[in-house]
Amino acid sequence: MIDLKPEHKKNLIDKIKRVNDKHIIDEIYRLLDIDFNDTVYVTNDRQKKAISQAQEQIKSGQILSDKEANEEIDKWLNK
Incomplete structure (x- = not known):
C-alpha cells in the first residue's frame, strides 16, 4: 500500500x-x-475509423492475450 x-x-x-x-x-x-x-465522448473521423477497425479485428479473432500484448510492447520499447 x-x-x-x-x-x-x-x-x-x-x-x-x-x-x-x-x-x-x-x-x-x-x-x-x-x-x-x-x-459525451467526441471522436473525430480518424478515431471512429480506428474504433471500427478494432471492432472488426475483435469479431474476426485478431486479438492478443495480455501476455502476447505485453511481449510486443516490451519489443517496441527495447528497440
Missing part, C-alpha cells in the same frame, strides 16, 4: 480548487470514478 501523506490530499484539493477548465474537471471526475453519466 502506498503511504498517503495528509499534505498530498491537501495539495490535490488546493490544485482542484484552482482549476477553471471544464475538461480538466471532467477528467478528474472520470479518474475518480464518480457517477458522471452525462459524459
Whole structure:
C-alpha cells in the first residue's frame, strides 16, 4: 500500500480548487470514478475509423492475450 501523506490530499484539493477548465474537471471526475453519466465522448473521423477497425479485428479473432500484448510492447520499447 502506498503511504498517503495528509499534505498530498491537501495539495490535490488546493490544485482542484484552482482549476477553471471544464475538461480538466471532467477528467478528474472520470479518474475518480464518480457517477458522471452525462459524459459525451467526441471522436473525430480518424478515431471512429480506428474504433471500427478494432471492432472488426475483435469479431474476426485478431486479438492478443495480455501476455502476447505485453511481449510486443516490451519489443517496441527495447528497440
